[in-house]
Amino acid sequence: MAKSRTKAKKAPRKKTKAPSFKLSSQQKLVLGSFLVITGLLLFIAFVSFIFTGEADQSTLADFTSRDVKTKNWLSKSGAWLSDFFIQQGFGVASFIFSGLIFLSGVYVLMDINKVKLRKHWFWGVLIIIWLSILLGFFGNKNDILGGTIGYELNSFLQDYIGKIGVVLFLVFGFITYLAIRFRVTFESFTRIFKSAKEDIKGELSDMKEDIVVPFDNSLSDEAEAIKSAHEITLE
Numbered sequence: 001m002a003k004s005r006t007k008a009k010k011a012p013r014k015k016t017k018a019p020s021f022k023l024s025s026q027q028k029l030v031l032g033s034f035l036v037i038t039g040l041l042l043f044i045a046f047v048s049f050i051f052t053g054e055a056d057q058s059t060l061a062d063f064t065s066r067d068v069k070t071k072n073w074l075s076k077s078g079a080w081l082s083d084f085f086i087q088q089g090f091g092v093a094s095f096i097f098s099g100l101i102f103l104s105g106v107y108v109l110m111d112i113n114k115v116k117l118r119k120h121w122f123w124g125v126l127i128i129i130w131l132s133i134l135l136g137f138f139g140n141k142n143d144i145l146g147g148t149i150g151y152e153l154n155s156f157l158q159d160y161i162g163k164i165g166v167v168l169f170l171v172f173g174f175i176t177y178l179a180i181r182f183r184v185t186f187e188s189f190t191r192i193f194k195s196a197k198e199d200i201k202g203e204l205s206d207m208k209e210d211i212v213v214p215f216d217n218s219l220s221d222e223a224e225a226i227k228s229a230h231e232i233t234l235e
Helices: 025-062 075-110 114-138 143-181 186-210 221-234
Strands: none
Touching: 025 075, 025 143, 075 114, 075 143, 114 143
C-alpha cells in the first residue's frame, strides 16, 4: 500500500498592523502645547525683527559663538528664525505662518476635526505667496516686505508678463480667492454697488432737507435809522 503523504501545515502568517497615528490625550496635550508656544514665539521673534533685524544681520554668521549678543527679543534663535522666514523667505507675510502653527496647536488641544485645519493651511499658504508677490513690488525700498522669495517671484513674473501683467494676475488671484473661499459672485458685487449708491443718494437727500437758509426780514439798525429819518422829513 502506498503510504499517504502527510502535508505539513504552514504556519499562519502574522498580519502586520498598520502604524496608528492616533494620539493619546497626553500626546495631544504635549503636541498641542508645543505648537501653541511655537506659534507665539515665532510671532514675538517676527515683531522684534522689524525693529532689530538690521542690527542683528552681522551676528547671524556667529550663531554658535556665545560671546556674540543679539538684540532680538528671543536672542539668537529668534534672530535666525526671523531672518529665515522674513528676510530669506516670504517677508512680512510670514506672520501668517506663526498664526497657522498657533491654530494647529489649538486644533490638537481641543481635538477639533482636522479637515478645516487643512483648509486653513492651504489657503494660508496661498495668501502668503500672494502677499509676498504683491509686496515684492517694494523690494527695492524695503527688502523685508516681500522677502527674497517674494522679490524673486515678482521679478520672474515681470520678465514674462510685465508689471501690468503682474498686477492683473494678482487681481485675478484675489477674485478667485473670493469666489472659491467666500462664494462671491458677480451679483454680489452689483448688490454692493447698488446698496452703496442708494446710501449715498439717501445721505444727499437728507442733507438737502436739513439745509435751511435763514432769511431775516427785520431791518438792520442803520436801515431803521434811515427809515425813521425819512418818515420824519415827510411829516
